[in-house]
Amino acid sequence: MINLSRRQLLGRGSFALFGAGFLPRVDKVAAMQQSHSSLTEVVKNAAIGTSEKLLLQPASGEEGPPQPSAADRLPLEWNKQTVRRFKEKLAKLGVDAFLVRDPLNITYLTGYWHTTTERPQATFMNKKDADPWFFYPALDRDLVQGWWFGDGLMYFDFLHAEGAYPQEGKVVQGKTVDLFKFMLEGIKKRGIEGIKIGVDGELYPSESAKAKDVLPGIEWVNVSDMLMDMRIAKTPEELALWRRAYIYFDRAHAFARDYILMHGTNITDYEVKMATELWINDQLYSDLKLANGAPHYGVKSGIELEVRAGPVTAYPHPNQPYYNRIGRNMALQISGGAQIGGYGGENYRMFIIADAAGEFDPHMRKLWEVSQRCCDMQVELQVDGATCSSVAYKIHNYQVEQGVQKYIYHRPAHGEGVEGHQAPYMALGDYTVLRRNMCFSEEPGLFDPEHGCGFNWSDTVVTGVKSGYRMSRVPYSKEWCWIKL
Numbered sequence: 350m351i352n353l354s355r356r357q358l359l360g361r362g363s364f365a366l367f368g369a370g371f372l373p374r375v376d377k378v379a380a381m382q383q384s385h386s387s388l389t390e391v392v393k394n395a396a397i398g399t400s401e402k403l404l405l406q407p408a409s410g411e412e413g414p415p416q417p418s419a420a421d422r423l424p425l426e427w428n429k430q431t432v433r434r435f436k437e438k439l440a441k442l443g444v445d446a447f448l449v450r451d452p453l454n455i456t457y458l459t460g461y462w463h464t465t466t467e468r469p470q471a472t473f474m475n476k477k478d479a480d481p482w483f484f485y486p487a488l489d490r491d492l493v494q495g496w497w498f499g500d501g502l503m504y505f506d507f508l509h510a511e512g513a514y515p516q517e518g519k520v521v522q523g524k525t526v527d528l529f530k531f532m533l534e535g536i537k538k539r540g541i542e543g544i545k546i547g548v549d550g551e552l553y554p555s556e557s558a559k560a561k562d563v564l565p566g567i568e569w570v571n572v573s574d575m576l577m578d579m580r581i582a583k584t585p586e587e588l589a590l591w592r593r594a595y596i597y598f599d600r601a602h603a604f605a606r607d608y609i610l611m612h613g614t615n616i617t618d619y620e621v622k623m624a625t626e627l628w629i630n631d632q633l634y635s636d637l638k639l640a641n642g643a644p645h646y647g648v649k650s651g652i653e654l655e656v657r658a659g660p661v662t663a664y665p666h667p668n669q670p671y672y673n674r675i676g677r678n679m680a681l682q683i684s685g686g687a688q689i690g691g692y693g694g695e696n697y698r699m700f701i702i703a704d705a706a707g708e709f710d711p712h713m714r715k716l717w718e719v720s721q722r723c724c725d726m727q728v729e730l731q732v733d734g735a736t737c738s739s740v741a742y743k744i745h746n747y748q749v750e751q752g753v754q755k756y757i758y759h760r761p762a763h764g765e766g767v768e769g770h771q772a773p774y775m776a777l778g779d780y781t782v783l784r785r786n787m788c789f790s791e792e793p794g795l796f797d798p799e800h801g802c803g804f805n806w807s808d809t810v811v812t813g814v815k816s817g818y819r820m821s822r823v824p825y826s827k828e829w830c831w832i833k834l
Contacts, residue, residue: 389631392631393628400606403824404822405823405824411818412814413818415589416592420690421647422590422647422648422691425497429497432459435579438575442572443545444570445542446475446547447548448473448536448549449472457580457767458472460497461496462492463493464489467507468486468489468506469528469529476542478499479499481498484501485502486507487514495644502535508526509528533559533560533563537564545569547571549572557569577772595696595821597652598652598687599821601625601687602823604624609832609834613834617672618681621656622656630651648690648691652687653686653687654683655682656671656684658671658676659676660802662680665803675834677702677834678705680700681700681701681702682804684805685697686769694788694808699717699720700832701713701831702833713802716756717831719795721806723744723748726743727775727791727817729816730743730817731789732814732817733784735783737774737783740761741762744761756795756797761775762789763792764788764789764790765790765809784812785813790809791810792806792807
């Protein structure tokens with residue numbers, strides 16, 4: 350066995366990108382540890398826990414967040430109940446069967462998590478069916494058949510040749526199969542209850558023609574809005590899983606803050622990201638039941654951190670990499686996303702770093718204070734019965750009253766779901782009425798490219814009865830966000 354030095358290991362792997370500043374710290378910690386300590390052990394040494402003590406505690410009488418789930422994902426029974434609710438809604442339209450093709454809807458209804466590529470997949474069920482029927486590619490056969498599976502139709506790959514199933518020893522160069530028509534023929538063979546099929550989206554004209562050819566007399570009813578309406582108002586089980594993800598996310602924020610305070614201007618924003626991700630995902634995956642890599646365990650779970658320092662904070666969606674040495678008198682953002690079992694969301698905090706004299710720039714203070722107040726406004730305004738437009742209107746009005754209109758680049762928030770951005774939107778043109786347990790991001794950002802600074806926050810704000818509430822316990826205070834290095 351060849352023993353490589355820590356420096357050689359870093360040079361050969363992705364951690365070479367940590368930057369030169371990381372290596373002396375690795376070597377320093379290595380001197381205090383055994384000669385074969387791992388990178389994970391090195392990073393664990395940086396977890397001093399000081400900032401975790403500053404995380405907010407529950408307040409008496411507050412509305413949320415819920416107690417975290419003890420589960421790693423939604424149980425199959427939740428999916429079965431959701432399908433029953435969906436079927437009940439379809440029955441009111443006289444629809445006795447459904448076909449969903451959007452991967453998000455497939456997962457929402459059945460709990461079948463899969464990778465989305467050019468290969469089409471679909472789920473079909475009749476009103477009386479106890480288990481779903483799937484249309485799927487051969488590469489996912491073990492995943493789909495190992496979860497909630499009644500029956501299905503498998504094709505080999507995209508593009509599929511007629512009669513070609515190499516996994517069965519059938520290697521032929523047959524006619525290219527029309528997969529949509531092939532799926533319809535499979536559904537016809539499966540059997541259809543009633544004369545209406547609910548589908549999650551409009552059929553293309555070419556698809557409608559094929560549907561009439563294969564399934565004459567069937568009426569296709571677009572139920573995509575119905576499914577979205579179900580998805581945007583979260584159940585208690587979804588919110589509990591969401592909260593669990595944020596417990597780890599909050600700890601990641603605390604670690605990153607401590608790391609910056611510990612190493613000051615000797616590090617890059619990229620190093621903070623990499624060190625924090627290594628530390629927190631080690632914590633997360635150690636706690637999840639992963640069953641030694643078995644499928645369906647630990648699905649869609651992980652924490653991704655982004656750290657921006659300096660001018661890159663001044664752009665809502667930068668096209669430049671986040672690789673800048675952290676310095677004094679600059680804005681800094683710790684952001685990213687966290688999920689457990691697919692549920693979770695964004696969590697951004699905005700920092701001002703003092704100058705060499707320990708003072709905070711007046712212009713940055715102004716943008717920080719206005720944007721932070723807008724975050725609190727959203728929480729106060731996001732109540733059952735309000736409209737998205739009314740919340741956006743009041744926040745934008747406040748920004749203009751404060752004289753920062755030239756720094757406004759976008760709406761205050763978007764709906765938050767498994768896919769990230771989800772309808773509805775806190776936008777002036779969205780008149781959706783808010784309902785309890787709708788989830789939104791929190792992004793009343795202000796950006797100033799001229800002065801190289803910007804402040805864009807986020808969290809998950811859940812719609813409540815008297816006010817909204819945040820999923821995160823990371824403070825929005827000056828004590829947390831105004832730092833001196």
